[in-house]
Amino acid sequence: MIASYNSTPMSNPISDTTPAAPLAEHLHRPQIRNFQPTGFEKDGKSYVLLRDPSMLTEQQMAVMPQVLQLVLLFQGRETLEEISAKTQAPMHLLQDLVTRMDEVGLIWGPRFEELERVAKAKITAHGHFPISCSASLGKDAQTCAEQMDTWLSEMEDPEIEGTILGLVAPHLDYQRGWPGYAAAYRALKKDQKPDRVIILGTNHFGIGDGVVVSEFGFMTPLGKANADKAMLAFLEKTLGAKRMYADQIDHLGEHSVQMHIPWLQHFYGDVPLLAALIPNPLVPPVSDDDARASTAQFVEAVRTALAEMGGRTLLIASSDLSHVGPQFGDQGQITDAAASEVEQIDRQRLAAYCNKDTTGFEAIFAKDQNRTRWCSVGNMLAAQAILRPENVDLIDYQQVRDPNGISLVSSAAIAFSS
Known part of the structure; x- marks a missing residue:
C-alpha cells in the first residue's frame, strides 16, 4: 500500500502485514509538512505521489489513494x-506509514531538520541554488535562447510608451504558460539593460510567513544569476539579515522566481538579482513576533535602498491568477460557461489593478474570500507599492484549461511604465 522510490516509481512496495518497529517520539503524534499529491498509474494500479515541494531529498514516496485519507x-x-x-x-500500518514518511522528510521532526541542514550547507557551499524548474526550458544556453526567441517572435510588440519599470508575468510551466511569458517579455528592449532586477515571487509551499529574501544566486541552463550583494547590504541595515534569510530554504523548491531568470539572462546577461517571496495578504501570519519582515517593511526598505543607490531597476512580479476546477477542490468540470465566468471575475480584478486602485483591488479579494484562488495578490500589490508607476497596462490575458475539464489556471501580462 506504501512505497518510496528515487527514480523508479513504486519500488520496494510494503506489505500491510509489515511488523511494527519502535517509533521515534515525534511520530506518536505525527504532524505532516506541506506536500503536493500527484496521481499516477503503474501496472494498472492507481497511486498518489506525496511530493515534497521543498525538494530536500531526491527520495519520494507514493501511496494508494485510500491511504492518502490517513x-x-x-x-x-x-x-x-x-x-x-x-x-x-491497523496500528502496524500507521506506524509503518509515518516511519516511511519521516524518512523522506514529510513529517516535522529531527529527520526533516537534518535534511534541511544538509540542503542549506550545500547551497551555502556553492553560493547559489541549483538548477530546478528552469531546466525544462532546454538542456543548454543555446537551446533555451532559440526557444525563447521562437516564442517571442509569435508575439506583437505591445509598444508601451514611456520607460518600462517592470512587468507582471506568469509562473506557469513553460509548456502551458509560454504565451504569457512571451507577451510580457516582448515589451522589454535588449538595449535597455537595468542595473539590477527584482523578482517578487509567491511562497506556494514554504514555511516562511513573512517576506523571504535569498542571499544566494540561482543556477539556470544559461548560467549563474548572481545575487545583488549591494542591494542586500542596504536591506540588511534596515530589516536585519536574520529576518530576511530565516526561511530562504523556501527558494529551493519554489518555482515562481526561478522561472523568470532565464528570460532575464537572455535579454540582459548577468544582472544583479534580488529575489523575494511575498506572503499572501489574505492569510494572517502564524506569529506576530516581528521575527520576519512584513511586506510593508520590505517595500519601504526597498524604496529607501533604491533611492540611495540610484540607477535603473527592473521589477518582475511573478503572478498567476485564478485556479479553479476539481483539481483545486471545486465541484464539476470546467465548461466554456465556467471559463467565461472566471474571465469576467479576473478582468474585474485586473481593471482595478490597472487603474492603480490597489485598495479596491485588495478589497475585492477580502469580500469574496478569493473564491477563484488567485495565488499572487501579495507580490502584485508589492510591485505597485515599490514602483508607484504612472501607467499600468494590461498586455495579455490567458487561460490554460485541462482538456478533461479538471483545471483552469489564468494569467496576465502587465507592464508598469513611467
Whole structure:
C-alpha cells in the first residue's frame, strides 16, 4: 500500500502485514509538512505521489489513494492510537506509514531538520541554488535562447510608451504558460539593460510567513544569476539579515522566481538579482513576533535602498491568477460557461489593478474570500507599492484549461511604465 522510490516509481512496495518497529517520539503524534499529491498509474494500479515541494531529498514516496485519507489525518493533534481507533486502520500500518514518511522528510521532526541542514550547507557551499524548474526550458544556453526567441517572435510588440519599470508575468510551466511569458517579455528592449532586477515571487509551499529574501544566486541552463550583494547590504541595515534569510530554504523548491531568470539572462546577461517571496495578504501570519519582515517593511526598505543607490531597476512580479476546477477542490468540470465566468471575475480584478486602485483591488479579494484562488495578490500589490508607476497596462490575458475539464489556471501580462 506504501512505497518510496528515487527514480523508479513504486519500488520496494510494503506489505500491510509489515511488523511494527519502535517509533521515534515525534511520530506518536505525527504532524505532516506541506506536500503536493500527484496521481499516477503503474501496472494498472492507481497511486498518489506525496511530493515534497521543498525538494530536500531526491527520495519520494507514493501511496494508494485510500491511504492518502490517513495521511491527511497527521496534523499533530491526534496520536496514532486515536487515529487507529477512529479509522480502524491497523496500528502496524500507521506506524509503518509515518516511519516511511519521516524518512523522506514529510513529517516535522529531527529527520526533516537534518535534511534541511544538509540542503542549506550545500547551497551555502556553492553560493547559489541549483538548477530546478528552469531546466525544462532546454538542456543548454543555446537551446533555451532559440526557444525563447521562437516564442517571442509569435508575439506583437505591445509598444508601451514611456520607460518600462517592470512587468507582471506568469509562473506557469513553460509548456502551458509560454504565451504569457512571451507577451510580457516582448515589451522589454535588449538595449535597455537595468542595473539590477527584482523578482517578487509567491511562497506556494514554504514555511516562511513573512517576506523571504535569498542571499544566494540561482543556477539556470544559461548560467549563474548572481545575487545583488549591494542591494542586500542596504536591506540588511534596515530589516536585519536574520529576518530576511530565516526561511530562504523556501527558494529551493519554489518555482515562481526561478522561472523568470532565464528570460532575464537572455535579454540582459548577468544582472544583479534580488529575489523575494511575498506572503499572501489574505492569510494572517502564524506569529506576530516581528521575527520576519512584513511586506510593508520590505517595500519601504526597498524604496529607501533604491533611492540611495540610484540607477535603473527592473521589477518582475511573478503572478498567476485564478485556479479553479476539481483539481483545486471545486465541484464539476470546467465548461466554456465556467471559463467565461472566471474571465469576467479576473478582468474585474485586473481593471482595478490597472487603474492603480490597489485598495479596491485588495478589497475585492477580502469580500469574496478569493473564491477563484488567485495565488499572487501579495507580490502584485508589492510591485505597485515599490514602483508607484504612472501607467499600468494590461498586455495579455490567458487561460490554460485541462482538456478533461479538471483545471483552469489564468494569467496576465502587465507592464508598469513611467
